[in-house]
Every structure is written in structure tokens, then in C-alpha cells.
Amino acid sequence: MKTPYYIAGAYVEITSVCNLKCIHCYNDSGKEKNEISVESFQNILAAHDNKEFSLTISGGEPLLHPKFWELIMLAKEKGVSDILIITNGTQITEEIAKKFVEYDISVQVSLNGISEDIHDQICGEGAFKKTIKGIEHLINAGHKNIVIRSMIAQCNKSQLLEFIDVMSKKKVSTISFGTISVQGRSINNKNALCMSTEENEKILEMLKGHKITKEAEKKGIKIDLPGASYNSGCPILHPSEEKVPITPRIDSKGNVYLCQNFGGEEYSFGNIYNDKLTDIMDSPAFNSFIKFCQMSLCYMHDCASCVWQNVCGRGCIAEAANRGSLQFTDGHCEYRKKEYANKLINEQT
Amino acid sequence: MREKLIKNISLKFPHQVHEDNLIILGRDGELSVLNNTSKFLYENCDNESIHSLTRCLIDACIEKEDLDEKMVEMDIVKAITEFEKRGFIAFQNK
Ligand SMILES: C[S@@+](CC[C@H](N)C(=O)[O-])C[C@H]1O[C@@H](n2cnc3c(N)ncnc32)[C@H](O)[C@@H]1O
Ligand code: SF4
Ligand code: SF4
Numbered sequence: 001m002k003t004p005y006y007i008a009g010a011y012v013e014i015t016s017v018c019n020l021k022c023i024h025c026y027n028d029s030g031k032e033k034n035e036i037s038v039e040s041f042q043n044i045l046a047a048h049d050n051k052e053f054s055l056t057i058s059g060g061e062p063l064l065h066p067k068f069w070e071l072i073m074l075a076k077e078k079g080v081s082d083i084l085i086i087t088n089g090t091q092i093t094e095e096i097a098k099k100f101v102e103y104d105i106s107v108q109v110s111l112n113g114i115s116e117d118i119h120d121q122i123c124g125e126g127a128f129k130k131t132i133k134g135i136e137h138l139i140n141a142g143h144k145n146i147v148i149r150s151m152i153a154q155c156n157k158s159q160l161l162e163f164i165d166v167m168s169k170k171k172v173s174t175i176s177f178g179t180i181s182v183q184g185r186s187i188n189n190k191n192a193l194c195m196s197t198e199e200n201e202k203i204l205e206m207l208k209g210h211k212i213t214k215e216a217e218k219k220g221i222k223i224d225l226p227g228a229s230y231n232s233g234c235p236i237l238h239p240s241e242e243k244v245p246i247t248p249r250i251d252s253k254g255n256v257y258l259c260q261n262f263g264g265e266e267y268s269f270g271n272i273y274n275d276k277l278t279d280i281m282d283s284p285a286f287n288s289f290i291k292f293c294q295m296s297l298c299y300m301h302d303c304a305s306c307v308w309q310n311v312c313g314r315g316c317i318a319e320a321a322n323r324g325s326l327q328f329t330d331g332h333c334e335y336r337k338k339e340y341a342n343k344l345i346n347e348q349t
Numbered sequence: 350m351r352e353k354l355i356k357n358i359s360l361k362f363p364h365q366v367h368e369d370n371l372i373i374l375g376r377d378g379e380l381s382v383l384n385n386t387s388k389f390l391y392e393n394c395d396n397e398s399i400h401s402l403t404r405c406l407i408d409a410c411i412e413k414e415d416l417d418e419k420m421v422e423m424d425i426v427k428a429i430t431e432f433e434k435r436g437f438i439a440f441q442n443k
Binding site: 304305311341348 | 363364365367368370372373374378380382
């Protein structure tokens with residue numbers, strides 16, 4: 001890339017097909033039937049010309065792609081060593097678990113509650129038992145890089161510590177938490193799912209300092225908590241001296257987006273059915289999109305009357321887009337303003 | 350007379366109340382933090398003189414007896430001068 005960026009990897013949703021219908025799914029997976037073809041997948045792999053290239057394969061449910069293993073083998077042949085599969089775990093059989101071990105592929109299994117009722121409330125009846133079985137198959141196969149990932153939601157927030165406690169007794173390497181982004185099906189399920197930025201922050205603080213978390217870490221398990229559930233500015237839109245890594249999102253129709261947080265085809269700036277990923281990231285369309293985003297940051301309505309307008313990076317522009325318009329911010333301003341104020345007052349006293 | 354009336358032109362500037370403080374983005378792009386007392390003066394100075402503002406502040410204090418009016422007035426002059434320098438207020442020219 002001739003721009004101040006480089007491609008550090010790709011987040012590819014190889015299919016939109018899914019056997020579950022989770023109420024938080026940002027992709028509304030299972031509704032349509034789109035699949036990344038083998039040819040277009042090669043257009044993504046063309047970007048692998050450096051050592052730092054991590055390929056994340058997601059979906060829908062990636063294991064339901066009829067050519068899943070063909071895609072994996074292509075990536076392996078191309079020399080991609082850092083491959084992560086994001087799966088709901090329900091399709092992981094004993095054989096598949098062994099294959100993941102054989103090909104040294106990291107697996108992240110989504111488990112959204114430590115009890116059957118909570119997980120199934122989010123992911124549908126019967127999902128919990130199947131996902132747990134998939135995790136057991138991975139453990140029994142001796143998989144060394146199992147990531148268990150849970151969303152932090154209104155309906156599971158009271159059992160997050162129990163989640164860490166129970167999962168840390170299993171042979172998993174990472175327990176990871178994420179916050180909900182209001183997209184797709186989560187829009188209509190806000191009550192069961194969403195929390196204020198403030199509540200999210202409190203939960204993260206509590207998890208960080210708790211002895212159950214520390215005990216799990218002592219056992220060598222990585223507890224991966226999201227940074228702040230808001231940010232002050234997008235690192236891509238405020239480039240530094242050094243080249244900025246980009247891991248574009250590629251949806252199951254082949255549309256390319258700036259990052260995983262961007263949804264909505266109007267924000268896509270290329271398609272891997274038409275072009276190689278490297279060409280897309282070097283294209284005038286990409287540059288125009290970056291300029292469009294940077295311009296949008298200057299015209300967010302609320303910022304004109306905000307005291308922090310000269311110091312604030314305007315938060316996450318993808319989240320702003322997901323809320324409906326780039327004329328408004330990402331929805332974390334009240335929290336961000338408090339943080340800025342506390343920092344300024346602390347500096348002055 | 351310049352000293353007589355103070356015109357509060359606060360609303361021109363982006364500002365944020367944070368706990369007991371008022372944070373203002375001034376015309377030069379500088380951020381100012383007004384603490385509890387400064388915030389009180391700033392919010393109540395509109396159409397007041399230094400003297401009436403001094404009375405107003407003393408009235409609002411719980412331990413009025415311990416206050417020396419002259420000292421309070423001097424502090425207010427200092428604060429008001431600073432506000433004026435930063436463009437947060439202006440004296441009415443009449
Ligand atoms: C869309 S799923 C696709 C892969 C696979 N089917 C799974 O469930 O892991 C990828 C990850 O995104 C998470 N996810 C889905 N909707 C989300 C949302 N609205 N906000 C944040 N994460 C979400 C899922 O929990 C899962 O961990
Ligand atoms: S979160 Fe994953 S498992 Fe759930 S519906 Fe979406 S794609 Fe399917
Ligand atoms: S309104 Fe929000 S995004 Fe805009 S400057 Fe203020 S805190 Fe930052």
C-alpha cells in the first residue's frame with residue numbers, strides 16, 4: 001500500500017448461513033445465503049505478503065461453508081500461519097477438533113452464558129449443550145489455543161465471574177469478553193442486551209480487579225477484557241508518523257469495510273469479487289472513503305458546542321455510522337466528556 | 350462607568366458543568382476550569398457590580414461571620430479580571 005497504512009490481516013465472514021439465530025447477532029446471520037467463493041478468497045490471500053498477517057474466519061457459522069477446508073488449505077498453502085476461526089462451536093465434532101489441532105488453527109468459541117438458560121436465551125434453545133460439547137471435543141483433542149468468548153450483556157452480567165471461574169477450570173487458553181455493538185438483531189433486543197457506557201465500564205473495572213480473575217490469570221489463562229467500551233478517536237483516521245495497521249472486514253457478499261465495526265453496504269469501498277484486496281486498499285475509492293470519514297469528523301453536530309472539540313478524536317466513526325448518521329457521534333459522549341473533565345481537573349490540581 | 354456593570358456573555362462559549370466545576374472553551378481555544386466559587390461568580394455576575402457581587406457571594410456562604418468583605422472583594426476583582434482577560438465577561442460601557 002502506498003498510503004500511510006498497511007494490511008495487517010483480514011476479518012472474513014465466509015458465509016451468512018447459520019444454524020443459530022442469536023438475538024444479538026450484528027450480522028442478522030441465517031437470513032440470507034451468501035458465501036465467499038474460492039476464487040474471491042484468493043483475492044484476499046493476495047494481501048499476504050508480509051509476516052504480520054492474521055486471518056480471522058467468521059460468518060454466519062464458518063463451519064457451514066461447504067468448502068471450509070478448501071479455504072483453509074488455500075490459506076495454509078499461501079503461508080498464512082496465523083489463522084483464527086470464530087465459531088459457535090455447535091458443529092465441532094471429534095474429527096473437526098483433531099483437524100484444528102493438526103493444522104494449528106486457533107479457535108474462538110462463542111459462549112454467551114455459563115448456564116444453559118442464559119446462553120439459550122441469547123442463542124436459542126439447545127445451543128448451550130451443543131456448544132459445550134464442541135468445546136469438550138477441542139479440549140479432548142489437546143487443542144492448545146482455545147478462546148472462549150462471551151458478550152457482556154444485560155441478561156448475563158450477573159454471572160460473568162462464575163463464567164471465568166467455571167471456564168478457567170477447563171483447559172482453555174483465553175477467556176475473552178466483548179461489549180455489544182448495536183447492529184443487526186441486537187437493535188430489536190436492546191432491553192435484554194444493552195447497557196450504558198457507564199455500566200459497561202463499571203463491570204469491566206469489577207472484573208479486572210476481582211480475585212477470581214486474578215486466580216484464573218495465575219493459572220496461565222489470559223483474561224481478555226475489552227479496553228474502554230468507548231474510545232477518544234479512531235487510530236485509522238488520525239494516522240501517526242508510523243504506518244497504521246488495517247484489518248479490513250469482508251462480508252459474505254465480498255464487500256470490504258475499514259474495520260469489523262463497519263456495517264451497511266453504503267460504507268463499503270470495494271468488493272473482492274471484483275478486485276484483489278491489495279488493489280482495493282490502494283484504490284481511489286479507499287482514499288475517498290478515508291477522506292469522507294475525516295471530513296465527517298469535522299462536521300458532527302454535537303461537537304460544535306462541545307468544550308472538547310479541539311482535543312477529542314470524535315470516538316468511533318463506525319459506531320456513529322451504525323447509529324444512523326455520521327452527523328452524530330458514537331453515543332459515548334456523556335461518558336467521554338466526564339473522563340476528559342476528570343483528567344483535566346486532575347492535571348490542574 | 351466601567352466598574353459598575355458586568356455583562357455575562359457566557360453562552361457564546363462551549364461549556365460543560367462537571368460536578369462543582371464549570372469548564373469553558375475560550376475564544377483562544379484554551380480550556381478553563383472554574384471551581385465552585387468561580388463558577389458561582391461567573392453564573393451570577395450578569396448585570397452586577399463588583400460590590401453587589403461581593404454581597405451576593407457572602408450571602409450565599411454558610412459561615413458569613415468569618416468573612417472579611419474587603420478581602421472577598423479583592424478576590425472577586427482578581428477572578429473577574431481573569432474572566433475578562435479570557436473573554437468570558439465584559440463590562441458594560443455605561
Ligand atoms: C457474528 S459471529 C460469527 C461467528 C460464529 N457464528 C459465532 O457465533 O461465533 C462472530 C462473533 O460476533 C459476536 N457478535 C454477534 N453480534 C454481536 C454484536 N451485536 N455485538 C458484538 N458482538 C457480536 C458473536 O457473539 C461472535 O462472538
Ligand atoms: S452470533 Fe454467530 S452463531 Fe449467533 S446467529 Fe450470529 S453468526 Fe450465528
Ligand atoms: S461531542 Fe462527543 S465526540 Fe464531539 S468533541 Fe464532544 S466528546 Fe468528542
